[in-house]
Amino acid sequence: MQDKKTSSPAELPTLPKAPTGIEGLDEITEGGLPKGRPTLICGSAGCGKTLMGIEFLVRGALEFGEPGVLMAFEETAEELTANVTSLGFDLPALQEQKLLRVDHVHVDRSEIEETGEYDLEGLFIRLGYAIDSIGAKRVVLDTIESLFGGFPNEAVLRSEIRRLFRWLKDRGVTTVITAERGDGTLTRQGLEEYVSDCVILLDNRVIDQITTRRLRVVKYRGSTHGTNEYPYLISEEGISVLPVTSLKLEHEVSDQxxxxxxxxxxxxxxxxxxxxxxxxxxxxxxxxxxxxxxxxxxxxxxxxxxxxxxxxxxxxxxxxxxxxxxxxxxxxxxxxxxxxxxxxxxxxxxxxxxxxxxxxxxxxxxxxxxxxxxxxxxxxxxxxxxxxxxxxxxxxxxxxxxxxxxxxxxxxxxxxxxxxxxxxxxxxxxxxxxxxxxxxxxxxxxxxxxxxxxxxxxxxxxxxxxxxxxxxxxxxxVVIGPTGIVTGASRLTQQLQEQAQELALRQELERKDRELERRRRVLEATIANLRTEFESVEEELRQINSEELTRHQTFTEGRTAAVSEMSGRGAPGHNTKSNNQ
Amino acid sequence: METNPDTTTEGMDKEYWELRLYVAGQTPKSVAAIANLKKYCEQHLLGRYKLEVIDLLQHPQLAEGDQILAIPTLVRKVPVPIRKIIGDLSNEERVLVGLDIRPIESKLTR
Structure with a gap:
């Protein structure tokens, strides 16, 4: 979500959002709830609506420096404090630090008599006073539907609730309104028609004896959001929503x-x-x-x-x-x-x-x-x-x-x-x-x-x-037999067979080596014989050759002597020439 | 029937009424409520009541104490139990019932 903010600074301004700090929810809503606007959280009993509201306030105060007002219509401040202590939320300490203000609104029909016209200005004044006293940026109304039980005139109430949400918007506080889920509608009293900016639906389902809680962002005006149902848990550290597809497959990879x-x-x-x-x-x-x-x-x-x-x-x-x-x-x-x-x-x-x-x-x-x-x-x-x-x-x-x-x-x-x-x-x-x-x-x-x-x-x-x-x-x-890979005992058999084969092969090779050696020796003997034979022939030939040479020389000398005797005074040139020859 | 009013008046004589009216500014509803309430008190509780009008615009911190949501709200602090009446108090009968003031007296005064 933060990447988004940084990656698109030059684009059109996106809807400002108030991060909830609730694990996973900010990813689904891509940054949090719409800032300065009311958000409706509805769900059936035991879904953790109140808890989500309180966590929104506590995390807002501790992590984002935004003080908050909790207007509780159902539980007293003491009860709420006790309920969330197990989650590590210390409401009294936050109240002391002026980061949180809890205002319990008690509505009892039996105490109230209605005569003539009225409005809910008192609620506005209380809320306004609570907001101003700590400079609150966040408000949780839990559960405003209780008012319907306290005031008989529904027409007045509806117009006042409408006015309240308008007023909260004008004050620029991020508001969370919790509401019980109705039959076929998101809320029992149709509050969703007043809160149209963001609606989150919580669901508690038992399938095969196992409870799973699921969260869905029904609508989020002016922003994209995860549309699926996401399982969430109420653990020792508050609510954690587990988005499946929030990851974009962008993780770093290692070469190690x-x-x-x-x-x-x-x-x-x-x-x-x-x-x-x-x-x-x-x-x-x-x-x-x-x-x-x-x-x-x-x-x-x-x-x-x-x-x-x-x-x-x-x-x-x-x-x-x-x-x-x-x-x-x-x-x-x-x-x-x-x-x-x-x-x-x-x-x-x-x-x-x-x-x-x-x-x-x-x-x-x-x-x-x-x-x-x-x-x-x-x-x-x-x-x-x-x-x-x-x-x-x-x-x-x-x-x-x-x-x-x-x-x-x-x-x-x-x-x-x-x-x-x-x-x-x-x-x-x-x-x-x-x-x-x-x-x-x-x-x-x-x-x-x-x-x-x-x-x-x-x-x-x-x-x-x-x-x-x-x-x-x-x-x-790997041992490969005639029918593929062999294992176990047949592998052992195969191995033995192979060993035997190998031995036979080696013996065969050795035999061949010996044969070769024998052949070589025979051939070498033959070669020696031939060489001796060749030598004697050579000598004989050389003998014949030298005899031939001697004979030829004798013949030549004899002829020369005869020629010089016959023409001793005739042609000295000739003489010289033939001598030279 | 004739004896009853006497006993009730005697019983009511001992009682003291402490009323608080929460308003927000001078809206028509608030003004009407103050006027109506003063009228009823003068008629039925003369000398036996104490009325405090609180303007929440000036004292917003007081709203939480009496669990005020609607404006105007009339709170009967004494006698106990605490009762609340919301609205501009235009319906006299309901106001008297709400405050547990016997309406029979109002009939007599009328």
């Missing part, structure tokens, strides 16, 4: 990698682990070591001196620690060092929204680097699929925004092996999805692990068999 706690599993990812701040879903049928994998992850986080928050919806912390110790994952020291916090509760203990708030609260308190929820599928007991999905969406968004790595486990049902959908349909929300499943072969059952998706990095496409040993989880090498 977090190890899964199982080295061989890390190897299956292109970047050797998960991205910090990503969400990981671990699905599998019963008994496929989901919790063990989750605990290994938690162990890894804690061993790096980072904090991890573990929500166990199935096991108590002691049981979890004991069970994990049996597979070589000792969580106890981390718990002692405060690096690991296990929050165990039955899913049915709280409503879904309550769970979400508990998670929010713990996350804010402990500021963990990683959160494990084991398993999310148990939450389905609490709400219906849509609710669970919307809750998980919000949870995942919340954790992502805070750059917290989240690991969820989910139980998928039976043999159907529906890999495309978990029951909660959150698979599209998560970044990394690891599936563990039974690989049932002849007479035995083995566990297989595969990565279905991993956003932003490459991953192995193999189904890896893994075993849970005393020293944690170990992924085994």
């Amino acid at each position: 990698i977090v190890s899964s706690g199982v080295p061989a599993l890390d190897e299956m990812f292109g970047r050797k682990g998960f991205y910090q701040g990503s969400s990981i879903l671990l699905t599998g049928t019963a008994g496929t070591a989901k919790t063990t994998l989750a605990a290994a992850f938690a162990n890894q986080i804690a061993s790096q001196n980072k904090r991890c928050l573990y929500f166990a919806f199935e096991e108590s912390p002691q049981q979890l620690v004991r069970n994990m110790r049996s597979v070589g994952v000792d969580l106890a020291p981390w718990i002692e060092q405060g690096l690991l916090h296990i929050e165990a509760s039955r899913p049915t203990l709280n409503g879904l929204e309550r769970h979400l708030v508990v998670i929010h609260k713990l996350v804010k308190e402990l500021k963990p680097d990683a959160v494990v929820i084991d398993p999310i599928s148990n939450l389905i007991n609490v709400g219906n699929v849509n609710e669970v999905r919307s809750m998980l969406t919000r949870l995942i968004d919340f954790l992502k925004v805070n750059n917290i790595t989240a690991l969820f486990t989910a139980l998928i049902s039976g043999r159907t092996n529906q890999l495309d959908a978990t029951e909660e349909g959150v698979s599209s929300l998560v970044d990394t999805w690891i599936s563990v499943r039974d690989l049932e072969g002849v007479g035995e059952r083995n566990r297989g692990l595969s990565i279905l998706k991993s956003r932003g990095m490459s991953h192995s496409n193999q189904v890896r068999e893994f075993v849970v040993t005393d020293h944690g989880i170990q992924l085994l090498d």
Whole structure:
């Protein structure tokens, strides 16, 4: 909401808003209630109308420096004070600091006799005096409809209420009017026709024995607002509204990698682990070591001196620690060092929204680097699929925004092996999805692990068999048999067979090497023979050659002598020439 | 019937009436209410009442004490219980009933 203000300074002036300080409500209303105008909060009994009004005042006084007047028509100041003390609102202290003024208006029909004309100027004067005495910027009228019980002349009352709202507007105070919800109308007395700037509807619903409170902004004149129904809670810290879609998918992302706690599993990812701040879903049928994998992850986080928050919806912390110790994952020291916090509760203990708030609260308190929820599928007991999905969406968004790595486990049902959908349909929300499943072969059952998706990095496409040993989880090498991947005993058989084959192959190779050596030796002998033969032939030829040469020389000399004898005086030129030759 | 007024008058003799009328400025309603009330008091409670007119425009802080919402409001402080009458007090009978002053006396005076 604040981004909005800063991002559009040059645009037309937007409606000024008075922030409520109520968690989530300001996001839905994009900044708060219309400043200087009346807002109607209506709802049936037990919705927290009064509380919302008081919180608006208290937060306004404490956080935004806007003093407020509470005009209570139903409860006395003492009762109100007592009611909100449990939420940490100290009304008397605020009154002393002149930040709040509570005026209890008591209307009793039996005390009042009506004769002739009158108006409600007294109310105006009281309110005006209260506003002026502390310089109030906010006013809450809770519940002005009580006047209808006190004054018989409805016509006068209606015109006076209309005048009151006009007057409040003119005074520029941000007003909240609470009203009981009527049958088929927003309010019993049709107050909505007087308050037309902003109407917020609170609803209290029981579905399957679980109460959920919902809030909806029915109208907001002059401003856009979230139009959905948003669950809200009344917790120890007041009202918190949980908007689903307030997030704009703009969160920062991290390039850092977090190890899964199982080295061989890390190897299956292109970047050797998960991205910090990503969400990981671990699905599998019963008994496929989901919790063990989750605990290994938690162990890894804690061993790096980072904090991890573990929500166990199935096991108590002691049981979890004991069970994990049996597979070589000792969580106890981390718990002692405060690096690991296990929050165990039955899913049915709280409503879904309550769970979400508990998670929010713990996350804010402990500021963990990683959160494990084991398993999310148990939450389905609490709400219906849509609710669970919307809750998980919000949870995942919340954790992502805070750059917290989240690991969820989910139980998928039976043999159907529906890999495309978990029951909660959150698979599209998560970044990394690891599936563990039974690989049932002849007479035995083995566990297989595969990565279905991993956003932003490459991953192995193999189904890896893994075993849970005393020293944690170990992924085994892939063994591919004639009919695909083999596991368990057949994997062992396959491995033995392969070993035998390998041995045979090696022996064959050695035999071939020896054969080659023999052949080489034979050939070398032959080559030596040939060379000897060649040498003798060569010598013979050389002999013949030199004899031939000698013979030729002798012949030439003899002819020369004969020629010089025959023409010794005839031609000296010739002589010289032939001598030269 | 003849004896009753005497006893009531005697009973009322012992009673003292403390009335407070809240108005806001000199609006027609306020002016009418003051005039009406003074008339009734003079007629029925002569010498036995104390009337205080409070203008809330001048003393807004007093409105809270008597839980004043409507203007004009007449508050009977004494005798207890406290009773309130709102409006310009134009209906005499209702005012007298409201203040618990026996109307029979008014019939006699008329």
